[in-house]
Amino acid sequence: MKNKEVANLLYTIADLLDIRGEIPFKTRAYRTAAQTIENLDEDIEILAKEGKLETLPGVGKAIAKKITEYIETGSLTFFEKLKQEIPEGIIELLEIPGLGPKKVAALYNKLGIKTVEELKKACEEGKLRGLDGFGEITERNILRGIQLKEKTQGRFLLNLAYENGSRYVEYMKQLPYINKISIAGSLRRMKETIGDIDILVSSDKPEEVMNHFVAYPEVKQVLLKGRTKTSVILEDGIQVDLRVVEEKSFGAALQYFTGSKDHNIALRGIAIKKGYKLSEYGLFEKDTDRYVTGETEEEVYRTLGLSYIPPELRENRGEIEASLNNSLPNLVTYEDIKGDLHVHSKWSDGLNTIEEIAIKAKELGYEYIGIADHSQSLKIAKGLSEERILSKIEEIKKLNGEIEGIHILCGTECDIKQDGTLDYPNAILKKFDFVVAGIHMGFKMTREEATKRITTAMDNEYVNIIAHPTCRLIGRREPFDLDMDEIFEKAVETNTYLEINAFPDRLDLNDIYCKRGKEMGVKFVINTDAHSITHLPYMQYGVATARRGWLEKKDILNTLPINDLKKVIRC
Ligand SMILES: [Zn+2]
Numbered sequence: 001m002k003n004k005e006v007a008n009l010l011y012t013i014a015d016l017l018d019i020r021g022e023i024p025f026k027t028r029a030y031r032t033a034a035q036t037i038e039n040l041d042e043d044i045e046i047l048a049k050e051g052k053l054e055t056l057p058g059v060g061k062a063i064a065k066k067i068t069e070y071i072e073t074g075s076l077t078f079f080e081k082l083k084q085e086i087p088e089g090i091i092e093l094l095e096i097p098g099l100g101p102k103k104v105a106a107l108y109n110k111l112g113i114k115t116v117e118e119l120k121k122a123c124e125e126g127k128l129r130g131l132d133g134f135g136e137i138t139e140r141n142i143l144r145g146i147q148l149k150e151k152t153q154g155r156f157l158l159n160l161a162y163e164n165g166s167r168y169v170e171y172m173k174q175l176p177y178i179n180k181i182s183i184a185g186s187l188r189r190m191k192e193t194i195g196d197i198d199i200l201v202s203s204d205k206p207e208e209v210m211n212h213f214v215a216y217p218e219v220k221q222v223l224l225k226g227r228t229k230t231s232v233i234l235e236d237g238i239q240v241d242l243r244v245v246e247e248k249s250f251g252a253a254l255q256y257f258t259g260s261k262d263h264n265i266a267l268r269g270i271a272i273k274k275g276y277k278l279s280e281y282g283l284f285e286k287d288t289d290r291y292v293t294g295e296t297e298e299e300v301y302r303t304l305g306l307s308y309i310p311p312e313l314r315e316n317r318g319e320i321e322a323s324l325n326n327s328l329p330n331l332v333t334y335e336d337i338k339g340d341l342h343v344h345s346k347w348s349d350g351l352n353t354i355e356e357i358a359i360k361a362k363e364l365g366y367e368y369i370g371i372a373d374h375s376q377s378l379k380i381a382k383g384l385s386e387e388r389i390l391s392k393i394e395e396i397k398k399l400n401g402e403i404e405g406i407h408i409l410c411g412t413e414c415d416i417k418q419d420g421t422l423d424y425p426n427a428i429l430k431k432f433d434f435v436v437a438g439i440h441m442g443f444k445m446t447r448e449e450a451t452k453r454i455t456t457a458m459d460n461e462y463v464n465i466i467a468h469p470t471c472r473l474i475g476r477r478e479p480f481d482l483d484m485d486e487i488f489e490k491a492v493e494t495n496t497y498l499e500i501n502a503f504p505d506r507l508d509l510n511d512i513y514c515k516r517g518k519e520m521g522v523k524f525v526i527n528t529d530a531h532s533i534t535h536l537p538y539m540q541y542g543v544a545t546a547r548r549g550w551l552e553k554k555d556i557l558n559t560l561p562i563n564d565l566k567k568v569i570r571c
Pocket residue numbers: 413438439440467468
């Protein structure tokens with residue numbers, strides 16, 4: 001599917017038009033179309049072939065024509081010309097968190113800044129503060145944005161890597177010469193960002209495997225092609241390394257290439273103590289070099305006297321000790337999840353009706369789905385006024401009577417105001433089945449202020465869940481500076497569930513906070529924060545984060561069946 005690619009192209013066109021000073025009406029059209037395509041269920045290439053692009057909301061004749069040209073030829077004359085009018089570095093400036101096209105245009109037109117280097121220098125020399133709409137704080141924020149960008153440079157969000165990796169593995173399986181195949185590396189450990197994708201195969205015909213690998217239609221460039229290792233870059237920009245090994249080494253190689261480095265160092269230490277040598281080729285007797293085992297990971301761990309360690313735990317954060325004394329957690333699985341309690345509908349800034357969401361949730365096998373739209377102050381996200389809440393509650397009541405096999409719950413994602421009070425009075429809050437509370441405005445706070453804001457919200461008796469507690473956006477916004485131990489203590493005291501927001505650029509709380517919170521007795525809920533039914537499957541990334549944080553079924557609210565859930569929340 002080229003949906004993401006086409007959406008990105010349209011977003012970039014809109015930005016460049018903004019920089020050129022085009023009228024807002026025109027640039028808005030590109031952004032609307034980009035948004036539609038980004039969230040589309042169907043394949044844009046098929047729609048283009050069938051001439052159906054103009055049936056999409058927000059896609060007019062002119063844009064449809066451009067999309068068709070891009071899909072048919074792989075490039076777009078209009079875009080190429082536009083790029084020539086604007087210096088190359090400008091597109092890179094647009095990728096800095098917090099810098100929109102308007103600011104980039106001002107920097108370019110007034111100060112002649114056209115590269116990240118020039119921008120950095122100008123910030124450090126205090127040259128921006130003279131410009132209209134810029135100040136010392138803007139300079140500091142831009143510098144922090146540049147740092148953030150450098151830190152995540154060349155890394156990809158988990159969902160992009162996971163989707164690409166899964167598609168590639170499916171394609172590889174078409175070849176009959178493949179005995180075993182698995183994703184390895186940080187993707188197998190489901191880290192929040194991924195540098196490159198590792199795939200491991202066992203086969204007696206490595207040459208055929210390599211030929212098939214480089215013939216994958218999404219390959220943009222072959223970096224190297226050998227008998228045991230081949231590397232390519234995909235259309236999405238991500239690098240994939242394939243290794244082919246012998247059957248008897250597959251388990252040892254999978255263990256080795258899954259990592260992490262720290263986990264493997266510790267494991268090799270145990271091997272040596274027991275008189276073995278562990279490498280990507282297998283487990284060998286140290287003195288005689290005799291092959292002991294290596295065909296499966298399970299055997300490798302067992303021979304070393306360890307119980308099997310799930311890949312998500314392999315970070316050397318105590319998993320080896322826990323494995324040695326048989327106290328590894330029984331990790332939560334995707335199948336344990338019974339519903340999602342943070343989904344936006346058309347009532348606020350979501351793309352789908354509650355009915356569409358309910359039907360999709362049923363398809364996913366859920367028992368319940370919680371619609372949590374924004375509250376009144378969030379005008380930009382069409383937050384609900386008190387009157388509209390009553391109509392929404394009515395609609396849900398009606399739908400619950402009509403649709404069988406799924407319980408629709410009416411919640412809210414209520415904004416937490418600067419002083420920690422909520423955006424609705426308690427008289428309104430008590431009308432909901434459950435209340436998710438989160439911060440969406442006023443991000444500039446000291447550690448004390450931010451911690452107090454959240455703990456005060458937890459003191460409200462109607463608050464069940466704190467949404468995306470640290471409010472980070474991976475690669476774009478740093479997490480709040482919070483006293484997490486204080487937050488965990490308050491969560492336990494007030495019986496508030498902390499969210500693991502499964503949206504791939506959030507994954508908030510992260511794995512480390514999950515583990516720490518659990519040790520302090522905190523309970524969690526895994527929600528997607530879906531704004532489209534295409535986001536509902538993101539649940540798996542939240543589950544992966546929970547697993548990386550050592551969480552079990554009993555730690556997670558939405559593993560409860562509906563009847564038990566009802567005892568915990570008001571519905
Ligand atoms: Zn939110």
